[in-house]
Amino acid sequence: MAAGDAIETLSRHHCFGGTVGYYRHRAAATDCDMRFAVFVPPAAAHGPVPVVTWLAGLTCTEETFMIKAGAQRVAAELGLMLVAPDTSPRGPGVADAEDGAWDLGQGAGFYLDATEAPWARHYRMYSYLVDELPGVIARHFPADPSRQGLFGHSMGGHGALVLGLRNPSTWRSLSAFAPIAAPSRCPWGEKAFSAYLGPDRSRWADWDASELARKLPDAGRRAKILIDQGLDDQFLAAQLHPEAFEAACAESGLALELRRHAGYDHGYFFIASFVADHLRHHAALLGTG
Amino acid sequence: MAAGDAIETLSRHHCFGGTVGYYRHRAAATDCDMRFAVFVPPAAAHGPVPVVTWLAGLTCTEETFMIKAGAQRVAAELGLMLVAPDTSPRGPGVADAEDGAWDLGQGAGFYLDATEAPWARHYRMYSYLVDELPGVIARHFPADPSRQGLFGHSMGGHGALVLGLRNPSTWRSLSAFAPIAAPSRCPWGEKAFSAYLGPDRSRWADWDASELARKLPDAGRRAKILIDQGLDDQFLAAQLHPEAFEAACAESGLALELRRHAGYDHGYFFIASFVADHLRHHAALLGTG
Numbered sequence: 001m002a003a004g005d006a007i008e009t010l011s012r013h014h015c016f017g018g019t020v021g022y023y024r025h026r027a028a029a030t031d032c033d034m035r036f037a038v039f040v041p042p043a044a045a046h047g048p049v050p051v052v053t054w055l056a057g058l059t060c061t062e063e064t065f066m067i068k069a070g071a072q073r074v075a076a077e078l079g080l081m082l083v084a085p086d087t088s089p090r091g092p093g094v095a096d097a098e099d100g101a102w103d104l105g106q107g108a109g110f111y112l113d114a115t116e117a118p119w120a121r122h123y124r125m126y127s128y129l130v131d132e133l134p135g136v137i138a139r140h141f142p143a144d145p146s147r148q149g150l151f152g153h154s155m156g157g158h159g160a161l162v163l164g165l166r167n168p169s170t171w172r173s174l175s176a177f178a179p180i181a182a183p184s185r186c187p188w189g190e191k192a193f194s195a196y197l198g199p200d201r202s203r204w205a206d207w208d209a210s211e212l213a214r215k216l217p218d219a220g221r222r223a224k225i226l227i228d229q230g231l232d233d234q235f236l237a238a239q240l241h242p243e244a245f246e247a248a249c250a251e252s253g254l255a256l257e258l259r260r261h262a263g264y265d266h267g268y269f270f271i272a273s274f275v276a277d278h279l280r281h282h283a284a285l286l287g288t289g
Numbered sequence: 290m291a292a293g294d295a296i297e298t299l300s301r302h303h304c305f306g307g308t309v310g311y312y313r314h315r316a317a318a319t320d321c322d323m324r325f326a327v328f329v330p331p332a333a334a335h336g337p338v339p340v341v342t343w344l345a346g347l348t349c350t351e352e353t354f355m356i357k358a359g360a361q362r363v364a365a366e367l368g369l370m371l372v373a374p375d376t377s378p379r380g381p382g383v384a385d386a387e388d389g390a391w392d393l394g395q396g397a398g399f400y401l402d403a404t405e406a407p408w409a410r411h412y413r414m415y416s417y418l419v420d421e422l423p424g425v426i427a428r429h430f431p432a433d434p435s436r437q438g439l440f441g442h443s444m445g446g447h448g449a450l451v452l453g454l455r456n457p458s459t460w461r462s463l464s465a466f467a468p469i470a471a472p473s474r475c476p477w478g479e480k481a482f483s484a485y486l487g488p489d490r491s492r493w494a495d496w497d498a499s500e501l502a503r504k505l506p507d508a509g510r511r512a513k514i515l516i517d518q519g520l521d522d523q524f525l526a527a528q529l530h531p532e533a534f535e536a537a538c539a540e541s542g543l544a545l546e547l548r549r550h551a552g553y554d555h556g557y558f559f560i561a562s563f564v565a566d567h568l569r570h571h572a573a574l575l576g577t578g
Contacts, residue, residue, distance in 0.1 A: 015558035070359030269304035272359065
């Protein structure tokens, strides 16, 4: 697509009295076409509504959350708009993992701004989500940009915590499912950060939720964060480290509700089971109705 | 897999306090391995629960409903087991459409017993669902076989109506989303029935819900059927013909609630929007708790 403010509607579907739509636009930040999905609740017919944005995990796309999480029912009830961007820049001209790995490159953008070749040109998901997409949503949808929340899963839980902790004036409510909570010290994070940010670990701290939370100067004034973690999650021990984020919050005084759920794994059946609680958490902080 | 009563668990996932599992077994009726999915609600910990079986549409598998319909929340609340079989026999030894068509062969079994070559050996989904799968479920899961309901979508709506109308002692409650309600007179049905049943249309009537409903001898004693139909369904005019089924029910005195929904299309966002109503319809007829 040509640059500019236009968005292209790929498809739209009635859902719980509102609509799920898939869209494409030319993004300046990532210098490529980007796709995103939006659920517009029925309440938007009467005026702008709060927006809760979902950041998905490794291998997912803008479609995953809308299809698998079952969030539209409660979002319709609460009058929340849902926005789901893709998980990385994509396309034939965009760098990708040379070995076809699913945890680096396309589908694995880690919601940061890369500084290293060959990633630095397009892998700028942080700038895209902080500086560009919220404006696109505000201009094209009945959204209230003063009331925005952010949540996500796994790599997207990492993204939600990092973006939210660094931009409290944009996102007033945060939550996560099974986030990669201390990426500097897990294999997924070490691989991605080494590639995208380079080997100097001092530059990783700005992209690590546990490091950010530990040193957050205004931690005591932030809204409580909700995190759900399944205890049968196959990635819990090696990759996720919620206990590191929990300790960081305790150290700085950041309010956290970390719920551990016996039996639940890392997948969308886990997310679907608790997504209503997350939407109510956001609605309570953003105000609805 | 070898024949016998064994089932193989492919995966299991906690979901809304119960479990979604994917299973495989050797089916005698279709003479091949068959997969199915089961949601066991938390109420099953206290004793056998009613079972509602979902028949999916063209191109779908046993996974589609569990992933996309968002039915587990209400099924957990109502104490209903959900069973989702595959949409056809499958495998390298199973006949398939020679031109790769998606509306014939694997993924398009139409829930009938084929009489024609090369289909007759494996394409026996009717016998599989009527005579075999309910017993497998009853033996391996905490199901109450005296309380079973059946529903489905599109080709699976056709299947639910045909199987349910012909076997009222097995399925006490029926519903459908956008069913192929008069397959003898639509392109999908004419193609499938010609291939599976042969050109003699007099042999098609037993597999056509509108023909069955029109002549149902005990129509006045059957439970009311619930059907939802989106009015922006891209297949409504050419393929579905709910008005034919409606007329047939009026003729025989079969109770039908046919709800037409402005704006909704043929997809799972439509199903998700109304699946709770369907589960409550089944629970009311089957009794729960």
